[in-house]
Amino acid sequence: MGAPIPNDPRLKGVFKPMRFEATVEDCVVTQGEIPTDLCGGFYRVGPTWKRPTAQGTNGVLSMDGMLQSLVFENGRADYRNRWIRTPKYLLEEKHGRGMFEWTDGDFQDWRNFGWGNVKRNEFNQGIPQGTNNVNTFPFAGEILASGEQGGPPIALDPITLETRGIVRWSKDLATGVHDPAGRANGNGSGVIGAEDNPDAVFTAHPKWDADTNELIGYAWRDTIPFVTIHVVSPEGTVTSKVLHDAPYNTVAHDMWLTPDHIVIPFQPFIASTERIHEGLGFFGWDPELPIIICLIPRKGFPHAPVRYIEAAIEPEYIMHTLSCNVQDGKLTLDAPIFNRPPFPFEFDFNNGDETALFFNIARSTLGRWTIDLETGHATSERISDRPSELPKVDERSYGKGYRWGYLVGGEVKGDGMSMRSLMRMDMHNGSEEVFEIKHAVPGAVLEPTFAPRKPDAPEGDGYIIVPVSRFRENMGEYQVFDTDDITAGPVATIEIPFHTGWTPHGHWMDFR
Numbered sequence: 336m337g338a339p340i341p342n343d344p345r346l347k348g349v350f351k352p353m354r355f356e357a358t359v360e361d362c363v364v365t366q367g368e369i370p371t372d373l374c375g376g377f378y379r380v381g382p383t384w385k386r387p388t389a390q391g392t393n394g395v396l397s398m399d400g401m402l403q404s405l406v407f408e409n410g411r412a413d414y415r416n417r418w419i420r421t422p423k424y425l426l427e428e429k430h431g432r433g434m435f436e437w438t439d440g441d442f443q444d445w446r447n448f449g450w451g452n453v454k455r456n457e458f459n460q461g462i463p464q465g466t467n468n469v470n471t472f473p474f475a476g477e478i479l480a481s482g483e484q485g486g487p488p489i490a491l492d493p494i495t496l497e498t499r500g501i502v503r504w505s506k507d508l509a510t511g512v513h514d515p516a517g518r519a520n521g522n523g524s525g526v527i528g529a530e531d532n533p534d535a536v537f538t539a540h541p542k543w544d545a546d547t548n549e550l551i552g553y554a555w556r557d558t559i560p561f562v563t564i565h566v567v568s569p570e571g572t573v574t575s576k577v578l579h580d581a582p583y584n585t586v587a588h589d590m591w592l593t594p595d596h597i598v599i600p601f602q603p604f605i606a607s608t609e610r611i612h613e614g615l616g617f618f619g620w621d622p623e624l625p626i627i628i629c630l631i632p633r634k635g636f637p638h639a640p641v642r643y644i645e646a647a648i649e650p651e652y653i654m655h656t657l658s659c660n661v662q663d664g665k666l667t668l669d670a671p672i673f674n675r676p677p678f679p680f681e682f683d684f685n686n687g688d689e690t691a692l693f694f695n696i697a698r699s700t701l702g703r704w705t706i707d708l709e710t711g712h713a714t715s716e717r718i719s720d721r722p723s724e725l726p727k728v729d730e731r732s733y734g735k736g737y738r739w740g741y742l743v744g745g746e747v748k749g750d751g752m753s754m755r756s757l758m759r760m761d762m763h764n765g766s767e768e769v770f771e772i773k774h775a776v777p778g779a780v781l782e783p784t785f786a787p788r789k790p791d792a793p794e795g796d797g798y799i800i801v802p803v804s805r806f807r808e809n810m811g812e813y814q815v816f817d818t819d820d821i822t823a824g825p826v827a828t829i830e831i832p833f834h835t836g837w838t839p840h841g842h843w844m845d846f847r
């Protein structure tokens with residue numbers, strides 16, 4: 336018998352549980368027509384409640400990851416959603432209950448054990464606690480889901496969404512913030528193979544090179560070495576570089592890729608289990624620390640020396656990157672820039688708001704860090720005053736320079752912002768196009784994703800797909816915009832006949 340759904344504010348609204356797996360063939364198009372040249376899959380992942388943890392509650396990151404796909408071909412779209420069969424999920428299915436509990440004093444908030452330590456016992460020994468619910472991206476013909484911490488990426492079939500298992504290159508990845516899972520004892524999931532490394536982690540926001548098909552990412556943790564860069568070949572060979580001289584233990588959530596460099600920002604958004612022992616939160620904000628931009632050369636990797644640039648930029652925070660350009664010896668790093676990280680710190684909890692999270696406690700607008708590559712001088716500026724986040728680009732341009740950016744725009748709301756419109760930015764001249772995604776009943780406008788019109792279409796020529804979670808109506812929706820003119824509104828609106836929950840991130844996989 337399934338346990339009742341806890342009366343928990345974290346399981347309401349857009350996080351209302353969606354306790355089923357479905358296939359919707361030939362989805363209903365309520366407006367317009369699906370372009371016949373869209374051929375590929377749009378994948379999203381998010382935390383989706385299945386059952387309570389052993390302690391009865393669920394932080395966002397400890398909810399099981401669910402993959403949702405919308406596969407396009409010949410003007411038709413098919414939807415699927417499937418839980419990701421992580422080792423944690425399979426162990427709990429076998430026993431019919433939550434098999435993990437967080438350790439005392441650790442991560443009792445929204446993160447829960449998705450990123451933190453768990454009590455190890457005879458059943459969960461050797462099983463990573465990760466839920467792989469932060470991002471999903473294509474690599475080497477598969478769809479990977481990564482939670483950034485808690486365990487290695489999981490590979491899934493792009494059509495059936497069947498879980499294939501931990502990526503076989505996990506053995507070559509560095510470990511994350513959590514205590515070791517220990518040795519599997521045979522009571523486990525059956526997913527962990529002899530070569531799997533249950534403690535391995537990989538960023539949720541890697542980049543890839545469309546020419547070499549390499550996946551470029553890293554692992555971070557709160558103890559030395561703080562960051563290890565990983566370049567994964569399509570055959571699964573991992574080349575790594577440990578950043579032995581990384582300046583401090585930053586939460587390294589996203590990166591940039593230039594033709595010459597992997598760029599990792601060290602920002603004063605820090606993470607440390609030591610802080611928990613001091614009675615503070617795992618995450619901290621220490622504006623006394625400088626912003627340090629780390630440039631790792633791609634040519635000569637992993638042997639070429641790394642450069643650290645201490646930027647004389649006032650404290651501010653970038654959660655997600657847009658992209659970057661290099662011109663006339665200047666590197667421009669574009670991203671929505673927050674006044675502070677949109678994560679709750681001890682001083683937020685002291686203010687009494689236990690649900691403080693993300694865009695209701697901080698605000699970002701599109702900005703740019705410019706670095707003189709000769710002198711190392713760095714400056715920061717804002718390009719738009721419209722609140723925005725969830726930045727995306729034409730991913731074929733990763734590492735090559737770019738012109739077009741896509742974001743969810745919004746309005747000022749309290750200390751944060753409400754997200755409600757699609758923005759398309761021309762990064763050459765800073766001009767923006769906006770389309771307000773309005774509904775009679777409030778919903779959640781989620782991260783947009785670009786899909787090219789043709790495999791060889793110029794950068795930014797194609798479609799932008801925006802998921803809209805109409806949770807109050809128990810409906811889901813995808814709006815498809817033509818990049819020729821997003822202000823004309825969606826060229827197709829695809830309806831999903833049930834609640835589709837909250838999915839932080841996703842990507843496009845072209846089938847052509």
Ligand SMILES: [Fe+2]
Pocket residue numbers: 539540588655839840
């Ligand atoms: Fe993210």
